[in-house]
Amino acid sequence: MKYFILLIFFTLTLFAEKKEYKLPPEPEPKINNSTLLGIDSNNNGVRDDMERWIYKTYTHPIERGIFMQSARAYNKVITNPSKALKTKKYVDNAVSCLKYFMYESDPVPFDKYEHYSNRKKLKSIQFNTLDRRISYDKYQKALSGGVYDMLPSSKENCEFDENGILSDIK
Numbered sequence: 001m002k003y004f005i006l007l008i009f010f011t012l013t014l015f016a017e018k019k020e021y022k023l024p025p026e027p028e029p030k031i032n033n034s035t036l037l038g039i040d041s042n043n044n045g046v047r048d049d050m051e052r053w054i055y056k057t058y059t060h061p062i063e064r065g066i067f068m069q070s071a072r073a074y075n076k077v078i079t080n081p082s083k084a085l086k087t088k089k090y091v092d093n094a095v096s097c098l099k100y101f102m103y104e105s106d107p108v109p110f111d112k113y114e115h116y117s118n119r120k121k122l123k124s125i126q127f128n129t130l131d132r133r134i135s136y137d138k139y140q141k142a143l144s145g146g147v148y149d150m151l152p153s154s155k156e157n158c159e160f161d162e163n164g165i166l167s168d169i170k
Contacts, residue, residue: 024048025048027047046068050125050126051071054071062109063109063110063115071122077091078135078136093159101155103153
């Protein structure tokens with residue numbers, strides 16, 4: 001009895017699909033700035049011009065996530081500034097998340113000092129019309145004189161995944 005051994009060699013090649021984040025189109029400034037909340041074509045709670053600025057300015061997904069969460073929070077608080085005590089939690093969560101990555105994450109995924117200066121830039125873009133600025137000032141005035149607890153740093157308050165993509169938290 002004769003036995004034959006047949007050896008078969010093959011190569012398996014796997015291709016990983018890289019999922020790219022699709023930015024919304026650049027909104028027409030006149031139309032975008034004619035309303036308080038502007039244009040949000042993908043309905044993620046962040047104005048399209050803000051979202052495009054964030055993604056073009058920052059490359060680290062965590063930093064993008066923090067800025068997107070902040071932009072979403074600011075949109076919520078200017079929607080109805082008289083409800084500042086209820087909507088303050090969205091800004092608080094964004095700050096709590098930021099504090100986690102700045103002080104508890106090792107290593108810190110971005111330059112802390114650059115981040116501080118860029119937060120000012122975010123606000124200047126976020127509140128770039130008179131109506132948006134007035135609404136934000138009303139929100140701040142509604143909170144004025146209150147005593148609030150110091151915010152804990154917490155990763156659980158981050159509203160984005162490890163790729164910096166906002167979740168569906170509303």
